[in-house]
Amino acid sequence: MKVCIAQKDSRVSTRALFGNYKNRMGFPLLTHNPVRYFGETLKCSVCNSEITYEQTNQLWITLRIATDTLPLLANLCSKECEGRLPQPEIGYVQFPHKGGADLKQPTNKEWDELMRQQYKK
Numbered sequence: 647m648k649v650c651i652a653q654k655d656s657r658v659s660t661r662a663l664f665g666n667y668k669n670r671m672g673f674p675l676l677t678h679n680p681v682r683y684f685g686e687t688l689k690c691s692v693c694n695s696e697i698t699y700e701q702t703n704q705l706w707i708t709l710r711i712a713t714d715t716l717p718l719l720a721n722l723c724s725k726e727c728e729g730r731l732p733q734p735e736i737g738y739v740q741f742p743h744k745g746g747a748d749l750k751q752p753t754n755k756e757w758d759e760l761m762r763q764q765y766k767k
């Protein structure tokens with residue numbers, strides 16, 4: 647699966663990442679505001695088919711990539727591909743989402759509880 651890392655600047659500390667557990671920085675709302683890259687088309691993050699900005703369904707998903715937990719922007723051509731996204735990392739929003747101020751992220755209390763459960767395993 648190919649996903650675009652939302653925060654490309656590696657000098658930025660992980661505290662500045664959207665949804666980071668230390669500050670739960672809000673995710674930019676994607677509903678009427680797709681994130682654009684260079685060019686007029688893009689590729690579905692799951693099946694790699696070419697789609698336009700009108701067709702793409704963009705969703706944020708937080709995944710563990712190597713040693714980092716990163717907020718990623720997925721471009722999706724269909725509901726089928728949305729269903730094939732991996733399960734988000736524990737302690738973060740547990741479904742792919744559109745971001746925005748209304749998004750409910752795990753609270754500090756929930757985070758602590760989840761981490762306690764993790765370490766018990």
Ligand SMILES: [Zn+2]
Binds near residue numbers: 693722723
């Ligand atoms: Zn697709």
